Structure formats: C-alpha cells, structure tokens
Amino acid sequence: MPARSWAHPSGRARRRVAVAALAACVLVLLPGGPAAAAPSDQPGGTSGVLESPDLDRLQRRAAEVQDELRARQAEVVAAREALAGAQRAVGEAQAVLDAAQGVLAGYQREVADYAAAVYRDGGALTPLTLLLSGGDPGEVLSGLGFLDVVDAHAARVIGVAEGHRRAALDEQARAQAALDQARTRADEVGARVAELEAAAEAVTAELGDALAVVDGQLAQLQREQLAVNEQTAASWRAYVDQLRAAGLAEVPASALRDPGLALPDRLVPVGAGGGGAQRGVAQLPGRPTSLLVLPVETLAAVGGAMEALGQPYAPGTAGPDSWDCGSLVQAVYGRTGVSLPGTQGELFARTAPVAPADVLPGDLVFLGSPESGLGHVGIALDPRTMLTADARAGAVVVRTLPGDQVLGIGRPVLGQRSPAAVPEPTAGALRTECGNTVYPPSYDGGRAWGGYPNGLIPPSAMCPLGVGGHSLRCDAAAAYRAMAAAYAADFGRPLCITDSYRTYAGQVKLYGEKPALAAVPGTSNHGWGLAVDLCGGVQSFGTPQYAWMVANAGRFGFLHPTWADPGNGREEPWHWEYAGS
Template sequence: MRSRSRPAAPGRAAALALAGAAALLLAVPTAGPAAAAPSDQPGGTSRVLDSEALDRLQQRAAEVQADLQRRQAEVAVARQALTDAEAEVAAARTAVDDAEGELARYRTVVAQYAAAAYRDGGALTPLTVLLAGGDPGDVVAALGYLEAVDAHTAEVVGEAERQRQAALAQRGAADAALDQARGRADELAGEVADLEASAAAVTAELDAALADVDRQLAQLQREQVDVDVQTAANWRAHLDRLGAAGVQPPPAAALLDPVAGLPAGLAPVGAADGGAQPGAAQLPRQPTSLLVLPAETVTAVTAAMDALGRPYAPGTAGPDSWDCGSLVSSVYGAAGVDLPDDQAGLYAVTTPVDLADVLPGDLVFLGTPEAGLGHVGIALDRQTMLAADGRAGAVVVRRLPADQVLHVGRPSLGPRPEQPAPGPTGGALPVECGNPVYPPSSAGGRSWGGYPNGLIPPSALCPLGVAGHALRCDAAAAWRAMSEAFADAFGEPVCITDSYRTYAGQVRLYGEKPALAAVPGTSNHGWGLAVDLCGGIETFGTPQYAWMVANAGRFGWLHPTWADPGNGREEPWHWEYAGG
C-alpha cells in the first residue's frame, strides 16, 4: 500500500530551498558543490498525488468506466439484433407483397375466365379469350392458364391464399421480434444515459479536485525550478573554484588507487571504513579542502545539470525527454564511459561503494523489498540526487531516501561482474524510474506522472501553441518538430483538431458517439499521446496523408493499425505518439 503524506504548507519547499542554498554537498572535510534543498518528495510533486480524496474519486470514475464498457458490449449486441430484426421484417414484407401479388394475378385470370364463360353462355373457347384479351402477352398467359383453371381453379387459388397467410404470419413474427429488439435497444439506451449521467457527476467532482491539484502542482513546479536552478548554479560555482585553484580534473584512471599515489598536490578522500576512497581526491586548502572528481564524472554531472527540467518519458533517450536509465547512460556516454541504458542493466555492472561514501556522480539505485529495483539517479551528496523521475514527470533534483537505497555504484571505477537486479515479489507491481508500472488492463491505473487517464493537471502537460492544444511534453516536442518538417513540404504547419482530451471531454464525446468513441478513461487522447489532424491528412490518399505515412515515424508518431483502411474503423486523421 502506498504511504501517504500530509500536504506541506504553501511555500515550505521554497523556504527550504533558500535555507539550504549554502549547504555543503559532502559531510567530509572537503568542499563540494552546494545543493539547494529539494522538496520532501520526488520532484516536489508526489504529495499532490498521494491524496485519498483523489483516489476515491478516481475509483468512482473507474467503476463508471467499467459499467460503460460492459454496457457498450451489450449495446453492440442489441444494435446488431435490431439490425437483424429490421432485415427480417423487410424480407417478410417483401414475401407478403410477392404472395399478395401472385394471388391477385391468379384471381384476375380466374375473373377473366368467369366473365368470358358468362358472355359465352358457359362455352369458353380460345376465340372468346382472344376477343376479350388486351395485351398479346396476357392473352398467351391466359390461354396457357385455361387448362389449369379448368381442372384446378379452386386448388390454385386456395394455395395462393395459403402462401399469403403464411407470409402474413411471418411478417407478424418479424414485427414482434422488431418490437422486442427496439425495446431492448431503448432499455439499454436508458441504462447508458444513466451511466453517462453518473460519469458526468463524477466528472464534476474530479474536475474540482483536479483544479486544486493543478494549483498545488503549479506552485510545487515553481519551487522545483528554483531548486534545480540553484543546484546547477552551485555546481558551476564549484567548478569555478577548482579552476581558480588551478585544478584540472584528472582522468578516472589517475584516481583509481589512492594508496599507490595520486596526481601531484592531491590527497585521498577518507572512506567510512577508515581507508581512502578510490575514484576521487581532494585539494588540501583552508578552511576546507576542495573535492576533485574524475574528468569523466565532471563531464557527466555537468551534462545532467543541463538536462534539468526536461520531461520524463519512458523509453526515450533525449534530447527532448528522458527516462532514468537513458539519462545516466547518455551523460556518462558523452564522457566516454559506456553504460547500459536501463535501471536493471546499470545496477548489474556498476562497482559498489558504501552509501556513507557516496560522492557526486555516483549512481544511486532505489527500491523496496516488495517491488525490487525501482529507480536510478545520480547522487549530488548524501541527501540529494538528480534523476529523470517518473513521479515528477521531469529531470529534477530530489531527495535521496536513504531507507530505499539498494545499491550505490561508481562508474569511474569500471564495471563489476554482472549482478542481477532484484525484481518484484509477492505479486507487487514493478517500478520504473520511481513510477509503478500498471498492467494495460488495470482499471483506472495511473500512467506517467501517476495521474489517471483524462485527469492530468494542465501544469503537467506542454502546450502546442495552437488553439489551446496540449500533449505530454515529449509528444509535444515531437509534434512541433514534425509540424515544422511538414511546413517545409507544404508551406503550412500540421492542422490539428484534437489533442489531450480530459475525462469530461471523453464523457461528452461518448454521449454523442457511443458507437465510435472510446469508453471514458480509456482513450489515448486521455494520456496526451494522440491527435486528430486535418488540412488534408484526414483523407486517405492525399499528398498530406502520404507525407505522414512516409515521415511521421521519424518523429515517433504512427497511424494505428485499427484506423487503417479496411480494418473496420477507418480514421485517417487519428495519429498516436509511440516515443522517439
């Protein structure tokens, strides 16, 4: 069960940021970069998510969603039954019309026979039929029918009447089935209307709660930016102090063995066990020494500082968005240190150091006994780390929770023999970059940032700069790049009609188009990962649509298979973001 925290008083994180601006990064006799105090929860946003009221409202929304999904299946069956009944009624009516036409034709010929017999005193001959007939075809038909009428007039007319009665009975049964199908369809329509009303009621409450969440989130984001900016400034100030002291960070190989010797003028950094730490040194000074890290570590941490504020998105590897593993791998890769790009792979190969000896640039792996490994970030000191955080939805400076540390690794020491990362036990959900990974079938499951579908605070989304449209931030960046390329080809940007769709918007659309719209709370629009486009893209076969097919994939956008021609729900305008 998730632990819950009481919301902090407004401005608390900002006060912490100011109070901590002069805090030293290391509790050892060396001076490192000072870090502004981050908020108590990852990215400063988690306490917004840990809301029992929001959980209860989301559960109600999930219940309505499940009912709508069940009813939608029943509505589809009822609609098919109604269509079948209407077709049966139409066929029965056609059969009755045919039978009545046949009987009328028989009766007409019999009447002509009787009239001719009366005029001729009962002596009906081919000549009297010829004289009484009109159209030559009718005469020929009548002549051919005379023999049958002579022998079977009553039988033929009777059989035609029986056929008509059978057709009438069939039509009656079909009409009854149609009435029943219409009744069931009407009944289901009423049930769906009731559920739509329930969804609308839940939506009003959710919107009110979400507005409060968004206000808190906007304030926390402002505080987080202050922390990130101050931390980056402190890091630059530390590098400036090294430069002023004439220190050029040495390569990692020069700091591997402090016992055998370090570059001239540098001294070892003490370890918790009383020895010296490999992979670091210090420049003795008064009143405090300066921490000296390997050049590779300095390059990696500097690159990570440059990524602060970029959005978190699973499976992405920059430069517009990151996940936790790809951020670590990329910044160290830029420094010439080859590392895996996922949290488990990084855990497996990084050489361990004691948590008490953690230094800037070390990798910190977080988790719990139940969920196993769930996060990786770059340590800045014993209390602070920098990470692409799934809960914050961005690259942030956040607290380093000592009680959740599973492993600390130092990339500058080289790889260790691989050790498997601990995984979930007892049915616990896996965790990636600090965010639980819900199975796709999980009703009401929270995806990126921890928010429910259609209930993402506006502050967590990024605007497209077009008529109020917004998407998840990495999707927004990819859309803008794609739109610019489209404009180069067609002289104008991509035309868009729909993007992120709130839960309320999904409820309204479902009420208007229950046969076509996704059940509220299940649409990819509700994750900020889908768009509906126009300007020619909305039609198969146009040059604009062809351009999208050929080029959208370069920007992480795709046209889902279910919306392709011939797959039942042709929607050329609908495109989804699948990541870079």
C-alpha cells in the same frame, strides 16, 4: 547564500595520514529560510497526487456514476442489438411479403391475359359455347373435361399464392410487434442512461472546480521544482568555481584512480566507509572544511546533466530535446571521453561499483526493488539527492534519492567491469524503466498514473503536442513529438491527429452521443493522457501510413492495442496508446 560545499571535519590531514581516519565527504544542501525549496519526495513534484479532500469526495461520486453506467452498458448494447435485429426482421418480412404479392400478381395477370385472348378470338370458352359449336359428342366431352382441369389448376395456383401472401402478412405483423417492443425497451434503457448522464454532468462542474484548485497547487509545486533545479545548478557552478580558484578543476580521472600510490600535489585521499581510500576522488585539506576534488570528466558530466534540467523524458530518446534515464547518463559522460552503454540495465551490468555509503557526486545510482528488479538510474549529487530523466515526472529533474530503493552505486570514471547480473522482476511483476511501469503490448487495462483520477489530470501535469489544443502526459507528449517528426521526415507532411487527452467532462459528452460505442466516463484510455486517435491515412488498415505506424510506433513507446486489431471485435486502426513507461 553560501553554496554547497564538500566538507571534511579536519583540515590537518595530510596525504600520508592514515586514510581510515578520514570520513567520507558529504555535499551539504544549501541552507535557507522557509522560502528555500527542497527536492520533492515525488520525482519532480509533478506526478504525486496532491492531498485534496474535495477532489477525493467528488471522485467518489463520479465513481458511483461510473459503476452504474458500466452496469448499464451491457443493457445499452443488448437493447441496441435487439432493436437492430428487430429492424432487420421487419425488413426481411417486408421483402418476403413483396415477393409473395409479386407471385400472386403474376398468376392473376396470366389469368387475365387468357381471358382477354378468348375475348379477342370471339368470346369466352364456356360449356354452353362448346355444346352450341360442338360437333362430335366425344369432342364436346373432352372439351368440358379440359375446362374443368384448367379452372381447377388456376384456382389452386392462385390459392397457394394467396396463402403465401397471407403468411407473409402475418410474419410482417409479428416482426412489427417485436420492433415496437424493442423500441420500447431501448427507450426505457435510454431514459435510465440519460438519468445517469445527467448525474455525471452534475458532478463534472464540481470536479472541474476542485481540479482547478489542485492544478494551482501543482503549478506551485512545479515552481518550487524549478527553484530546486536552479539552486542546484547554481550550487554546482559555485563548487566548480572553488575548484578553479584552487587550480584543481582539470584533474584527470587517471590521476585519482590509485590514491594508495600517488595523488597530485596538495591532495589527500578520501576515506571509504569500509576502510581504506576511495578511488577516483581526492580532497584538498583546509579549514573550516576540506574541498572535494572530482575528476574533470565527472565535473563536465554533471555540468552537462545540469544543462538538461527541465527537458522532457521520453523512452528510447537520446537528446537533444528529450531523454531517457540511461541515454542521459551515456551522453553526458560520453562527451567527456568516458564510454558507457545507454540503458539502465547495461549501465548496472558494466559500471564499476562502489559501496552505497561512499556515494559521491557523479556516481550512478541504481534504484529498484526485489519484486520489480532494476527500475531506474540517475546521477548522484549528494547522499540524498539525484539528477535524472524521470519517467513519472516526465522530465529531467533534481529529486530526492530514495535510500530504501538503492540497488547499487557505480562510478563511471573507474572504467567498466565484467558484466554482472542485472536484478530482474520476480513473481510475474512488470518491469520498470526510469522509474515507471512498462506495460506489455497485450495490456488492455487503464494506465493510471500519479494517483490522479481518469480525465481529471491537472493541466499543469500535461504537455502540449504542438498541434491544436492536443496534449498528453509529458513523457507521452515528448515521445509523440519525436514520432511525429520521424513520420513527417518520411511522408513529407505532419502526422494527423484527431483526439488525445480527453477530460472527464469530454468523456461524459461523448458517452451521451455514442453510449453504445464510447467508453464509460472515467474509464477511457484517453482519460489517462496516454492515447491518441490518428488520421491522414492511419485511420485505415492496409495503408502506407498505417503500415508505417506498425513498423515504427514501438520505437517511440506507442502500440496498437490488441482489442483494436482486425478481427477482434472493435477494429480501430486510428487508436494508438503510449506504453513506454
């Protein structure tokens, strides 16, 4: 199979021929039969939802169940709160009754003690004993009056205590009735929720079957992506071999920057689309095609980028195991002595621009839109193909270059320009980084990606964390592994994890166990493959481990959502979410 070549329509050109008559060279895709793979319109072919009518139909059924469960969620919470309140009221009423009975019993003991004392001292003190033993009539009358007062007071005290006891009994009866009513309501709501849970479970198996079909399709798409990567790398090596055979694989950029004055022997300029000659490139005339001659720095940078194909994307990382789009560009050119900044914005601001029509291999392609501003940077391989660390693909891939999203082209070997304004988001749009949306730390909504339903992401689109069976979306997984390595370096032990990606079936099961606490199935952030629950000290506010996460997680794209912070209703120190892309 012939390799890609840089073609020119005429081999008769000479260095002094008017460069305006020379057409820009184009890197031609490898020809091939039906089995030949081509770059996907979706980056890497791993993040665009696949057409699956069965999955769409079943997801609609699952969504209906989700809507009913969500509608019932408030009833579940209200019923459980009412039940808990009734149980508290019964407890409080019992405490009041116990106290009233204690007071009554105390008074009764005092009366009994008095009676016992009289008995020990020679019998009860009554009006008759006073008359028989009395002396002076005045003393007898005084004694009889004293007895009346004592009896009246005792009766009054015991009567009040008895009244309190009876009131407490009535309150206890009312509280018990309210408790019985709350239990009945909770049972009714629970029965309805159980019906909905059964409905969710009924579609879970069918969803799993449909998902298996989609996963097989995705796995095939990934195999095709691997073929694209391998074919592209092979074509690049073949092109470099052609330059070596011609003795032109070591031409420095400095020798090609001013084609109007002089070029190395045998070389002629490459025409620019707007007239004149392109800087930083030349060609060797020949038949049937001319050979494009790129600087040795560009050859080395593109070759280095080819070696990174398939490695994970992770924001804020700069190799060797994972990359973001800006750091990959910076690293591969930095190894050749071409110093570049490391972010997509700084690269756009400082890289020398060329006209989009003049794009050549090794040029930087800046993508975006008027609304979201600059959102991506990659390395052009030809006018239709680019190599990049792509956030949506979660890896370094060869992908289709979307011409309608090109905001600019830059040529690193031409040096840096004075900083230019970087296109920014407008009208409140969220910014994008390396091809995907960056959510603010206060964002509490679901982070859907790729079009897959929550909890129904094909396993082939996920990446392992290297701990048990835990997995996340591939860019989140790469970021987590980097964060876990930094944590282990500081604490001398691995970062502890209890939960990560949660399937739809897993959400249904958890909801059945904790309907008042768990998210409605199909709405959990765990179902997007972007959330983790941690342990080992992180699960408690105020620990050194939690403090480390607060100080460092952001470097790796993870955040602690505001709803889980102290004082915000649901305090979950263990819950962290990836928002790096």
